[in-house]
Amino acid sequence: MTVSSTPGGGAAERLGSHRRSSHRVGRLAHDPAEAAPHLDLDALVDDRGTGIVVCCGSGGVGKTTTAAALAMRAAERGRKVVVLTIDPARRLAQSMGIEELDNTPRPVVGIDPTNGGSLDAMMLDMKSTFDEVVESQASPEKARAILDNPFYVALSSSFAGTQEYMAMEKLGQIHRQAKVDGTYDLIVVDTPPSRSALDFLDAPERLSSFLDGRFIKLLLAPAKGPAKVLGMGFGLITGALTKVLGAQVLTDLQTFVAAFDTVFGGFRQRAQQTYALLQDAQTAFVVVAAPERDALREAAYFVERLADDRMPLAGLVVNRAHPRPPVDLGAEEAVAAARWLARNAGSDAGGDAGGDAHSAGTPLHDPALAEGLLRLHADHVRITEREGELRRRFAATHPEVATAVVPALASDVHDLDGLRRVGALLAVGRD
Amino acid sequence: MSAVDRPGPDWPGVQLHVVTGKGGTGKSTVAAALALALASRGKDVLLCEVEGRQGIARMFDVDPLPYEERRIAKGLPAEPSGAAGTVHALHIDAESALLDYLAMYYRLGRAGRALDKFGVVEFATTIAPGVRDVLLTGKVFEAAKPGRRGKNARQYDAVVLDAPPTGRITQFLNVSDELAGLAKVGPVKSQADLMMTLFRSSRTAVHFVTVLEEMPVQETADGIADLRRTGLPVGGVVVNLTRPDELDADDLAAVTAGTAQAAPLAEDLAAAGIDGGPDELADLAEHLLAQGRDHAERKALEDAQRALVATYGVPTYELPRMAGGVDLGGLYELAGHLRRQGMA
Numbered sequence: 001m002t003v004s005s006t007p008g009g010g011a012a013e014r015l016g017s018h019r020r021s022s023h024r025v026g027r028l029a030h031d032p033a034e035a036a037p038h039l040d041l042d043a044l045v046d047d048r049g050t051g052i053v054v055c056c057g058s059g060g061v062g063k064t065t066t067a068a069a070l071a072m073r074a075a076e077r078g079r080k081v082v083v084l085t086i087d088p089a090r091r092l093a094q095s096m097g098i099e100e101l102d103n104t105p106r107p108v109v110g111i112d113p114t115n116g117g118s119l120d121a122m123m124l125d126m127k128s129t130f131d132e133v134v135e136s137q138a139s140p141e142k143a144r145a146i147l148d149n150p151f152y153v154a155l156s157s158s159f160a161g162t163q164e165y166m167a168m169e170k171l172g173q174i175h176r177q178a179k180v181d182g183t184y185d186l187i188v189v190d191t192p193p194s195r196s197a198l199d200f201l202d203a204p205e206r207l208s209s210f211l212d213g214r215f216i217k218l219l220l221a222p223a224k225g226p227a228k229v230l231g232m233g234f235g236l237i238t239g240a241l242t243k244v245l246g247a248q249v250l251t252d253l254q255t256f257v258a259a260f261d262t263v264f265g266g267f268r269q270r271a272q273q274t275y276a277l278l279q280d281a282q283t284a285f286v287v288v289a290a291p292e293r294d295a296l297r298e299a300a301y302f303v304e305r306l307a308d309d310r311m312p313l314a315g316l317v318v319n320r321a322h323p324r325p326p327v328d329l330g331a332e333e334a335v336a337a338a339r340w341l342a343r344n345a346g347s348d349a350g351g352d353a354g355g356d357a358h359s360a361g362t363p364l365h366d367p368a369l370a371e372g373l374l375r376l377h378a379d380h381v382r383i384t385e386r387e388g389e390l391r392r393r394f395a396a397t398h399p400e401v402a403t404a405v406v407p408a409l410a411s412d413v414h415d416l417d418g419l420r421r422v423g424a425l426l427a428v429g430r431d
Numbered sequence: 432m433s434a435v436d437r438p439g440p441d442w443p444g445v446q447l448h449v450v451t452g453k454g455g456t457g458k459s460t461v462a463a464a465l466a467l468a469l470a471s472r473g474k475d476v477l478l479c480e481v482e483g484r485q486g487i488a489r490m491f492d493v494d495p496l497p498y499e500e501r502r503i504a505k506g507l508p509a510e511p512s513g514a515a516g517t518v519h520a521l522h523i524d525a526e527s528a529l530l531d532y533l534a535m536y537y538r539l540g541r542a543g544r545a546l547d548k549f550g551v552v553e554f555a556t557t558i559a560p561g562v563r564d565v566l567l568t569g570k571v572f573e574a575a576k577p578g579r580r581g582k583n584a585r586q587y588d589a590v591v592l593d594a595p596p597t598g599r600i601t602q603f604l605n606v607s608d609e610l611a612g613l614a615k616v617g618p619v620k621s622q623a624d625l626m627m628t629l630f631r632s633s634r635t636a637v638h639f640v641t642v643l644e645e646m647p648v649q650e651t652a653d654g655i656a657d658l659r660r661t662g663l664p665v666g667g668v669v670v671n672l673t674r675p676d677e678l679d680a681d682d683l684a685a686v687t688a689g690t691a692q693a694a695p696l697a698e699d700l701a702a703a704g705i706d707g708g709p710d711e712l713a714d715l716a717e718h719l720l721a722q723g724r725d726h727a728e729r730k731a732l733e734d735a736q737r738a739l740v741a742t743y744g745v746p747t748y749e750l751p752r753m754a755g756g757v758d759l760g761g762l763y764e765l766a767g768h769l770r771r772q773g774m775a
Contacts, residue, residue, distance in 0.1 A: 002774055004583070032770065057456075058454060059453070059454020059455060059596060060453055060454030060455020060456065060647075061454075061455060085559065087598070089645070089646045089649075090649070091645075102541040144461070235756075240533070246618065246620070249619070249736075250662070290455065292455075292756075293756065294486070295455070325718065325722070326718060327714060327715050327718045329491050329705065329715060333705065336704070337703035338703075339702065340703045340704055341699065342704050349627035364702055365695035365696070365698060365699050366677070366695065367699060367703075368682065368697070369678070369682045369685065369686075369691060369696065369699075370696055370699040370700060370703065371677075372677040372678040372679070372682055372723075373677075373678070373696070373719040373722070373723050374677065374703075374719070375702075376677045376678065376719075376722060376723065376726055377722060378754075379675055379677070379717055379754045380722065380754075382755055383754050386697070386754070386755055386756050388774040409734055410725065410728050410729050410732060411645075412644060412646060414645075417528050
């Protein structure tokens with residue numbers, strides 16, 4: 001399936017692939033890969049209508065590697081790409097030249113420029129991104145007051161929710177910049193390994209509802225006028241807060257909220273812009289998962305949430321898959337043969353087994369090796385069967401989701417050649 | 432293999448077992464297996480989750496857990512004479528923990544609900560990040576301490592916490608420092624300090640779950656160093672999802688070097704009763720050898736990572752990858768592994 005850059009085209013595609021897959025019901029159990037339409041990632045990055053690719057999914061599924069490999073492949077196919085990563089492995093970051101946290105995209109050295117493309121990369125520095133936003137929204141002295149407040153320090157350097165929000169903020173910044181100076185025509189974003197993979201979608205909404213909340217009004221009340229507008233609860237609340245937090249903390253909090261109040265409007269507006277950018281037809285979400293129950297459950301939840309929020313989904317990448325063996329030997333048959341070899345390993349001639357239907361009188365060469373290889377095979381077959389079943393279930397409940405499958409690699413990816421290989425596997429996308 | 436059978440449990444005085452690990456390493460599974468293993472030693476165990484995934488309910492095949500201690504399983508008796516302990520489970524969410532906390536320590540029943548109405552609870556739990564962690568750890572602390580208050584309070588022999596991932600664990604447990612910038616004095620601060628005395632003591636152990644791959648092993652090393660710097664007690668390392676040992680060292684060397692030949696293997700396969708003509712068996716033998724080579728390559732990478740883990744100077748335990756995935760029966764099987772290796 002190619003991914004159309006227009007919403008209407010995308011819908012038609014989805015409908016078409018849905019029809020196609022329903023003809024294959026009879027084969028699903030044998031061939032889970034065939035159950036889902038194929039996600040063509042080369043077509044996605046070649047499409048000049050694709051301006052932003054967001055890679056998301058639960059932790060530990062290879063999201064960062066997928067984002068980097070996809071960005072590199074796009075660059076070598078002629079796109080001017082910037083990839084925004086959150087927390088890459090140290091050696092991968094070094095090989096891309098981004099181990100410095102300076103919040104600025106740097107060119108990646110070693111990209112093949114034959115097709116006219118380029119690749120820049122950066123690692124997100126959550127705190128300086130937050131600081132930059134504050135500085136851009138407030139007067140210098142006001143900004144200073146905010147940046148020094150203990151509540152701001154805690155809020156901007158913690159990982160809960162802020163990182164998601166800042167990743168999207170940085171995406172918005174790079175996008176606005178690229179539109180002005182044309183530095184990039186494709187932005188690839190990795191998302192943080194958060195409690196919920198959807199925190200970054202919720203961040204703008206959460207921020208808005210927080211800002212409109214009664215608690216903020218309460219905290220601002222002493223600065224803004226008579227408390228009675230807040231009703232009966234006011235005394236109760238401040239009493240309770242003082243009791244739990246202590247008077248000093250409450251004062252710090254009020255100072256923070258009062259100082260922050262002026263930049264709230266700007267924050268909300270930016271959050272809404274970023275949210276709209278994510279909904280735009282030039283954006284493509286790639287959900288990354290491993291063929292494991294929890295990762296695919298998270299992916300399913302993600303796919304549904306994206307649909308609810310009218311965010312354009314390109315498809316699902318299933319990493320770390322075990323390829324189906326090219327031979328037709330079931331797990332049970334392999335184990336039965338392995339057992340026979342274990343029983344007869346002691347006798348150097350099969351003929352001694354006396355009356356055993358298997359023995360043809362030939363001596364066994366290396367029964368321990370054969371037994372081990374057969375048990376290994378049985379283990380592998382069981383894994384591919386379980387993975388196939390999980391993927392088939394996902395495809396049955398989400399038949400419209402195009403899928404690319406990437407085999408498990410023997411070792412971690414930590415150089416550009418490794419990324420190039422992953423990029424090629426992503427483009428093939430079948431086991 | 433670094434994990435060997437040990438005579439007795441390695442963590443006799445530990446009351447709070449904190450289980451962390453990088454995403455995808457199976458930390459929740461290991462936490463559940465550890466709880467079962469402890470229960471199989473006759474202990475009454477509370478298994479806590481704090482990240483809102485309802486993973487415990489799915490693993491133990493029970494209804495989604497409320498903010499309330501529920502009995503979910505029994506351990507297997509260790510000896511014929513020994514009685515099995517129980518596993519209770521608690522799903523902790525920050526909102527409920529805050530209201531609970533206000534009611535318990537400040538007798539703020541009505542005011543607590545008023546705070547909720549004013550959005551304070553939402554503020555405290557989503558926007559002020561340190562507070563969220565203090566609330567979650569506070570509830571775990573309350574469950575783990577001796578002499579619990581409250582009329583239905585059960586006394587547990589051990590609490591197992593399915594904690595946030597390795598990257599966040601030090602920050603999560605180091606509640607006083609996290610709060611220090613916000614609250615230098617006051618009730619919240621003294622509560623956090625009290626919690627720290629348990630977390631820093633020998634009654635707590637923070638265990639790391641890893642798989643034998645470069646990044647998770649590196650993160651484990653970083654996590655251990657972080658904890659030591661902060662003065663939090665490092666427990667053991669559970670190496671999860673290890674590959675099967677179906678081939679011995681000689682066989683691994685033979686398939687890697689290519690000295691193991693397809694023709695004799697095909698004859699052995701035929702003798703073992705595998706159907707197929709000579710060509711089919713030759714193809715099968717070639718495939719099995721290729722698969723063996725791939726396995727040997729991955730085993731060698733695992734061994735290199737295993738050697739790194741051994742340098743961390745903490746007890747290690749190994750759990751095999753289960754080809755069919757982990758169901759409730761599988762959890763008991765993993766618990767048996769942990770018990771035999773002395774983790775419980």
